[in-house]
């Protein structure tokens with residue numbers, strides 16, 4: 001049989017950039033700073049194995065049913081209690097457990113918007129979110145962040161301008177308040193309040209993506225944006241950075257139960273694996289969660305310190321950064337004329353990957369930064385990886401200097 005014609009696939013898909021580091025074949029000795037993977041050492045495999053055995057042995061036949069056993073309720077109650085750490089008080093029916101927080105972003109986006117609606121994001125922002133908003137056929141624009149997070153004054157000016165010029169205001173603003181991806185900064189308390197006030201005044205939602213909240217090196221936690229304006233915030237978080245991303249479990253919570261009901265209606269996957277929730281319920285009831293996080297944060301803090309000292313040694317004053325107080329990432333800024341995409345390939349050939357800044361901007365606007373993840377690699381690899389980036393950068397720098405002289 002021969003095919004007569006090409007098959008025209010849906011036109012819905014926007015052109016989404018594939019990340020160059022994701023695209024390349026594995027270098028035998030690659031030091032992967034590109035992706036936000038947790039450290040292998042952060043997974044408590046012995047306790048997870050024990051939890052999986054308990055899930056099967058103690059209530060297997062129920063836990064394996066469509067509706068599951070007692071695990072899902074346990075997980076909801078755990079999330080309800082843990083949310084108090086960021087000053088959120090919520091009923092369990094206002095929480096939806098999802099397949100990772102990526103699914104929560106998708107469901108919240110489609111609950112709040114129709115194709116063609118406007119949403120605003122931070123600049124830079126998480127490329128996974130840009131992808132979701134593009135797939136939902138939204139019009140995206142952005143507001144810059146500085147070392148204290150989203151510039152809420154600039155946001156207010158942009159909202160005023162929009163009203164004055166009869167331009168649509170956003171249906172929601174997507175914000176990462178803690179250890180922002182990619183810059184690692186936290187939104188200050190004043191700006192959290194201001195953002196919630198603006199959401200009420202201008203009637204937009206805030207999609208508060210708090211994926212990294214538990215990754216605090218000092219153990220300190222700030223009140224969520226939700227606390228300051230629960231009626232216009234959907235709060236999202238995940239077990240990906242605390243237990244393991246492979247379990248695919250995150251959540252959304254909202255003060256308005258209608259929001260959660262609508263998200264449930266859009267959730268066409270049956271349910272988030274009830275059996276995995278059974279396993280996680282055993283894990284959460286047996287683990288000393290604060291101690292578990294302390295151990296992980298100590299490891300990450302040591303790796304962050306190793307990266308900062310390697311950067312100081314290899315780059316001196318050539319780069320600037322805000323030292324992260326938690327999370328996964330260090331955001332390095334080079335002089336403005338630098339285009340980090342121009343040496344990413346060479347760096348990869350030398351055995352180190354990072355993500356170039358253009359992927360974190362909706363219009364690829366800023367090209368002089370890179371995101372390095374410090375969680376997945378050990379101190380020795382971190383030192384070697386940063387040296388490789390420096391070799392690559394200084395070679396590139398020399399080549400543009402030569403070009404400028406011609």
Ligand SMILES: Cc1ncc(COP(=O)(O)O)c(C=O)c1O
Pocket residue numbers: 036099100101102103126128176181209211237238239240245249250
């Ligand atoms: C800010 C942010 N939100 C969401 C996610 C996705 O997390 P999950 O594994 O829960 O889907 C990530 C993962 O990198 C992230 O950085």
